[in-house]
Amino acid sequence: MSDIEIRNAAEAGNDAAGLSAEPDGAQIDAVVIHIRGHLFGIRVGLVRDVLSPHPLTFVHRAPPEVAGLLNLRGRIVTAINLHVRLGLSSEISVHERLHVVVESGGELYALLVDRVGDVISLGAEESPRAKAQLNRDWEAAAEGVFALEGGLLVLLDVSQIIGSRAGLGLVTEEHAA
Amino acid sequence: MLCNLVTGVTHTLILAAAMDDLIAEFIVETNENLGSLDVDLVKLELAPEDSDLLGRVFRVFHTIKGTCGFLGLGRLEGVAHSAENILGQIRDGQIAADSARISIILQAVDRIKVLLIELGRDGVEPEGEDRDLIAALDAAALSVAGDVPPTSPAFPFDEMPAVQEEASLPMGDLPMANVPEAALSQRPVMPKKPVEPDGGAVAPAAAIDSQATIRVGLGVLENMMTLVSELVLTRNQIQQVQRSHARPEFAGPFQRLNQVVSELQEQVMKTRMQPIGNAWAKLPRIVRDLGHELGKKIDLVMLGAETELDRQVLELIRDPLTHMVRNSADHGIEPPTERLAAGKPETGRIRLSAFHEGGQVIIEISDDGRGMPMARIRRKLVERNWATEAEAAAMSDAQVRQYIFKPGFSTAETVTSVSGRGVGMDVVRANIERIGGTVEFSSIEGRGTRFMIRIPLTLAIISALIFEAEGERFALSQASIVELVLLDGAAERRVEYLKGNAFLRLRNRLLPLVSLRHVLNPTASEDAELEGFVIVVNVGNTKYGLVVDQVFDTEEIVVKPVSPLLRQETVYSGNTILGDGRVVMILDPSGLAASLTGEPALSVVEDLNQEEVTDTDVMEKTAFLVFKAGGFEVKGVPLGLVARIEDVALSDIEQSSDQMVIQYRGTLMPLVPFDPAFDPEGSGTRPVLVFAEDGRQMGLIVDDIVDIVSTELELKLVSERPGLIGSMTLQGHATDIIDVGYYVEQAFHNWFERDRRLADELNGESRRLLFVDDSAFFRSMMTPRLAARGYRVHVVGSAADALARLESSTRPFFAIVTDIDMPDMDGIEFAKRVRANPRFAKTPLIALSSLAKPASIAAGLAAGIDNYVSKAERDAVFDHLARFLENLAET
Structure with missing residues (x-):
């Protein structure tokens, strides 16, 4: 997605502001993460840990978004390269990125990000129209798009980010192919 | 129960808690007994004269009846009583244990199970009555039984225990009339097993020592396992420290710790293991009932029921296994007439076997039925719009077969009550893959189908070898490792190339090699020279060498299942954390072999060892080396007999008396040309097949090595010509198979001749x-x-x-x-x-x-x-x- 598209989306988001707040006004608390200058959010409830760069064991033959495995206090955590998952290029080496550890389906995953920001409350700023304009990769990974002062924030759907590959769906797809 | 209501009022409150416990215990015990009852009854049908078996079955019903009478569970008691009545008459030889009677007794088992479930849920027997079933049971018994005042099915709750016991008195010589009274008087201080008054009198029962076992909650065992895993990891960490900063005063205690942890780990693992037979217990009954329902005759053979595996895994494979056996009975085995017409025995056979292999449990389910109907599956693909007619026709059989794993697939022509209910192989496979297992299968139309399920022992702690390739460390279970060989270019362990595939010559045998580097980076160009170490891996009957860069030591590791993101990758069976805190991948020996089946060399070895396709017809496969010599027709020789293949320069061949020889590894090796017209005076090189026997070697000079082919041994024609064993079809060509012994004898004519004379004398x-x-x-x-x-x-x-x-x-x-x-x-x-x-x-x-x-x-x-x-x-x-x-x- 180009910068111009994002601006357009931001404007669209502002137009829609107030029309699509959470039905009961519920707020979503999210950790803000930065990847290549874009803002993303992860629900606070899913985050187990934020780690400084950690030694990774590279796994050959793994899907491209798997950056490797790491040992978090005796548990094996799969590191996912969000840059690859979201189709963004990266200047920072895998080994210098922060890990946001999330839990999904009883397993731990570390999402590799450039920077971790504050925890913010999301709600009124949701912009369905902006979500509709996301590209396919992002749309599948997004739970919602929020127009903030600093730009658009895409709230990531963690189970989608991990599950799109991990599910059994892939098996049948392969066989259908 | 009346007496309970009248006399028990004062006890009711005191008893309530004790009764609950008793009922709970009764349910658990009875369920255990019923588990074996299905199997035993099916066996009894096949072997009605087995008095031990009969005694066992009788005893189960007898115990249920007695205990229920005591606990005031009238419905259960009534059903058990009537079933016991039939069994008693069978035991006394009054009636036969025929199929109809076994069927009705099995129905009684089912009813008891249903009642038990409700009893367990509500704490009381459900309302209702079993008059129909009891009438059917009594009808199946001898009419004499009618003389006995039978359990009145209409009023089961009103029966006094004493009346019940009287009812059963005439049918046996069991001294139990006085028992319920004794038991009644003891109610407030109830013994743990209140009613087993006559267990010993019926027959010497397999003594169950109630003191030797206790029931422990599964949660406790799970927690223990997790804690032991952590303890092992911590021990490994201490070990690392101890290695780098050795403190002599810690050496003793650490060694002790080491030992205790190892033993503890082993014991805890044992608590989790159960024989796979537990998951099979229901199958004989299912197959029997299916056979009756579908009008088929089916034998179920179960092998390796004692194979132990993790409890959790056992629970998870129970349903997929049941489904697959059901499938075999329903889709696989043909009706008797069809079988006879196909020249097969009337009775079909389903074989279930389990065994351990390299840290995995392998379960095979095979039948000698009709196999997968390829034409019908192709038609189904078109009907389901999964492929066009042309596409379906163009697909290989193997591709077509994979569709049975697709959701919504079912080939049953008619939807029977048995299968075709929408639960398909896709669900079976998903369930097996969920625990990190795999399903493979092979099928020959008209001959049968074989499924092979591999389940890894996840959560297990194993001893593993740690090594390195491509800059990462890996672990491989010691159980699958035979030996380690250093590739140092020494003549007796040199890497040789045959048709582009690498082999290690090891003690005069050719071992196919798999380069781990190449497995990890399939796209990278292959190294010119293999170096490092060869880990000789044995998976079942397949042996191959895994080439790695560096070998470290062995370590006890806790196998953890890989992340779902990596589960598709078959070369890994799990991952673990080493003592230094590093995460390493655990390699799967069969996955490594499978990832290279595309390469002919390995498939040869695999095929060579593949025991059979359907096990009713044992089909051995043997790899043949195909070569040309003296003419255009190809010749074959079993690859296993060939020690080496050398390229020999004709200029190196010497003539010694009337024998060709060559300087070979420090000795003279006799050479025999396959083609009698062979001219050693030419130039260039020729391939020589080296055969070794008794420490002697000889070379057979041929013109060209063509291929390696793996096939069943089927000599079409036994040859009378010297030097040939016979001929057979290899890849569609009639091929002469040479007699190695003949050529060896030619080369060593003198030696053998002398030996033989000596031996004779x-x-x-x-x-x-x-x-x-x-x-x-x-x-x-x-x-x-x-x-x-x-x-x-x-x-x-x-x-x-x-x-x-x-x-x-x-x-x-x-x-x-x-x-x-x-x-x-x-x-x-x-x-x-x-x-x-x-x-x-x-x-x-x-x-x-x-x-x-x-x-x-x-x-x-x-x-x-x-x-x-x-x-x-x-x-x-x-x-x-x-x-x-x-x-x-x-x-």
Whole structure:
């Protein structure tokens, strides 16, 4: 997605502001993460840990978004390269990125990000129209798009980010192919 | 129960808690008993004269009846009583245990199960009555039973226990009339097992020592396992510290800690293990009922029921297994008429087997039914719009078969009540893959289908070798490792290339090599030279060498399942954390082999060892080296007999008297040209097949190596021509199979001749040898080689002929060599019969087998076989014979 598209989306988001707040006004608390200058959010409830760069064991033959495995206090955590998952290029080496550890389906995953920001409350700023304009990769990974002062924030759907590959769906797809 | 209501009022409150406990205990115990009851009843139907079995079945009902009478569970008591009544009459020989009676007793079992479920849920028996079932049960019993005041089904709750017991008095000689009273009076201080008054009187029951076992909650065991895993990891970490900063005062305590942790770990693992037979217990009943319902005759053979696996895994595979056996019975096995028409025995067979292999449990389900109907599956693909007609026709059978795993697939022509209910193989596979397992299958139309399920022992702690390749460390279970070989270019372990595939020459055998580097980076170009270490890996019957860069040490590791993101990758079976905190991947030995099946060299080895496609017809596969020599037709030789393949420069060939020889590894090796018209005066190089025997080697000069082909041994034509065993079809071409023994003999003519004369003079009659093998190929191959060593070989093609030969022969045989896998009478049965005759009780007996599985070996040794030799190592037969001969000379 180009910068111009994002601006357009931001404007669209502002137009829609107030029309699509959470039905009961519920707020979503999210950790803000930065990847290549874009803002993303992860629900606070899913985050187990934020780690400084950690030694990774590279796994050959793994899907491209798997950056490797790491040992978090005796548990094996799969590191996912969000840059690859979201189709963004990266200047920072895998080994210098922060890990946001999330839990999904009883397993731990570390999402590799450039920077971790504050925890913010999301709600009124949701912009369905902006979500509709996301590209396919992002749309599948997004739970919602929020127009903030600093730009658009895409709230990531963690189970989608991990599950799109991990599910059994892939098996049948392969066989259908 | 009336008496309960009247006399028990004052006790009610006190008893309530105790009763709950008793009922809970009764439910658990009864469920355990019922688990084996289904199986036992099905067995009883097949073997009605088995009085132990009958006694066991009778006792279960008797115990249920007694306990229920005591606990005031009228419905259960009524059903159990009537079932027991039939069994009692069967036991007394008044009526027969026919199929109809077994069916009705099985219905009683089902009813008891239903009642138990509701009892467990609500704490009381459900409302209702079992008049229909009890009437059917009583009808199945002898009419004499009607004379007995039967349990009144209409008023089961009003029965007094005493009346109940009276009712059962005339049917047996069981002294139990006074028991309920005794038990009643004891109610407030209830014993743990209140009613087993006559367990001993019925028959010597398998004594269940209530003191030796206790019930422990699963959660406790799970937590214990997790804690032990953590303890092992911590121990490993301390070990690392101890290695780098050795403190002598810690050495003793650490060693002790080490030992205790290892033992603790082993014991905790044991608590989790259960025999797989527990998951199979329901199957005989299911297959029997299905057989009745579908009008088919089906035998269910279960092997390896004692194979233990993790409790959790056991629970998870129970349903997929049941489904697959059901499928085999429903789709696989044909109705008797169809089977007879196809020339098969009327009774179909489903075989279920389980065994351990390299840290995995392998479960095979095979049937000798109709196999997968390829035409019908193709049609289904088109109907389901999964493929166009042209696409379906263009697909290979293997591709088409994979569609059975697609959701919504079912080939049953009609939806029976049995299958075709929408739960398909897709669900089965998903369930197995969820626990990190795999399903493979093969099928031959008209002959049967075989499924092979591999389940890793996740959560297990294993001893693993740690090594490095591509800069990462890896672990591999020690259980699958045979040895380590350093690739240092030494002549006796050199890497050789055949058709572009690497082999390691190891002790005169060619071992296919798999480069881990190449497995990890399939796209990278292959290294010119393999170096580092070779880990010789054994998976089942397949052996290969894994080439790695660096080998470290062994470590106890806790196998953790890989993340779902990586589960598709079959080369990994799990991952773990090492003592230094590093995460490493655990390699899957069969996955590594499978990832290379595309390469011919490995598939050859795999096929060579693939035991059979359907197990009712044992089909051995053998790899043949195909070459050209003296003409255009190709010739074949079993690859296992070829020690090496060398390229020899014709200029290096020397002539010594009338024999061609070559300087080879420090000695002179005789050479024999396959083509008698061969001209050694030419230039260039020729391939030479090196055969090694008894430490001697000879080379057979051929023109060109064509291929390696793996196929069933099926000699079409046995040849009378010297130098040929016979011919068979290899890849569609009639191919002469050469007789290696003939050429070896040519090369060593003098040696053998001298040996033989010596043998004749020294031993004369004492070298008479009986050789039994149903395969014409092996007979042709072994006989000349045995004869070449001076044995007087008497060859027969079946165990029955061998027995006849033994009986009729007046002169003794000094030893017997027999094949194991023979139709009609196998080698094990043959051995038993031989041993049964005092004349041959001491005759050395050597078995040759292509399926040298531990269970088979054990059975063979028990049957009196002295030595068990794999057909792949058949030369060992000569060593054993020589030793027997020496012993004979000494005595």
